[in-house]
Amino acid sequence: MRKILTILILGMLLVACKKDPKPPSAVSLVAPAKNNECNPIESVSGNKSVVAFRWQAGANAESYELRVTNLITNTTQTKTTSALSETLTLDQGAPFSWTVISKNSEVAETAVSETWFFYNPGSLTTFAPFPAEILQPLPGGRVFMDTDNEVTLEWSGADLDGDIEGYDLYFSLETPPQTLLASPTAGTTSQKVSVSGNTFYYWRVITKDREGNTSDSGILSFKVL
Structure with missing residues (x-):
């Protein structure tokens, strides 16, 4: 009986000491730079190019969802990764916005980074202003x-x-x-x-x-x- 009681007490102590998981925090964006032209890493057919995205780690984040929106067509591409970088193939000569969502499978809360704007260069000689x-x-x-x-x-x-x-x-x-x-x-x-x-x-x-x-x-x- 004493042994069973000891096990029960230890179990209760372990449950009491277990900390609730913490929600992830927002990342800091790195590249492409805010309100600037990006530097594509590769050109592909069909007036498209591959753009690399980088950000800093968010505390307590297990994975990240990259969201990139073409501001002309209003279409959004997404990718999920556990790394701090990702690539996407984007239209040339168009403005884009991008943001990163931090996630943790143990909690429902997510954290959203700032939203940055950039241009993927093409044949344009004049540029529309970025959205305010x-x-x-x-x-x-x-x-x-x-x-x-x-x-x-x-x-x-x-x-x-x-x-x-x-x-x-x-x-x-x-x-x-x-x-x-x-x-x-x-x-x-x-x-x-x-x-x-x-x-x-x-x-x-x-x-x-x-x-x-x-x-x-x-x-x-x-x-x-």
């Missing part, structure tokens, strides 16, 4: 208005040609937002907007360059508390 990067409010975020019942919208723009001319900022209570709130020049990347509490708002930024090219940030939303 939203800085605040974060997509889907919850924010407080200031003492003037306003919230500041902030973004950043990038263009390989360096010829951004300005932005069209759309903002409304409906989605997609149809109200053109402002058209600031390239040097202005923030705008204060009047808001009400306990309300959802939708906005988007169209980036324009001097060649007439444009890009769309996509529809963003936030709730004012």
Whole structure:
């Protein structure tokens, strides 16, 4: 009986000491560089080339899902790997976004890296601007208005040609937002907007360059508390 009791106590101690698995953390992206042209490692037939992706390890991550989206066709390619690098065959002369999702089989939670933009070089001599990067409010975020019942919208723009001319900022209570709130020049990347509490708002930024090219940030939303 004493032996059985000892085994039971040891089992209980082992269960009590076992730590819950930790969710993975987001990786830091390395290459292709943000808002730049990539350096393909191989050209293939059909105006395509092989692009290499690299990132740093995420804590507690067992595997990674690489997601690369063609910003012209809006098609996404994915690959899952346990390594810190992967390759994909991509269309030449097109802009792309890429991100990496960290995973661990012991937990349901995942972690998503930043999203970076890049161009896979081709025969283009002029480039459309990259979609505006939203800085605040974060997509889907919850924010407080200031003492003037306003919230500041902030973004950043990038263009390989360096010829951004300005932005069209759309903002409304409906989605997609149809109200053109402002058209600031390239040097202005923030705008204060009047808001009400306990309300959802939708906005988007169209980036324009001097060649007439444009890009769309996509529809963003936030709730004012």
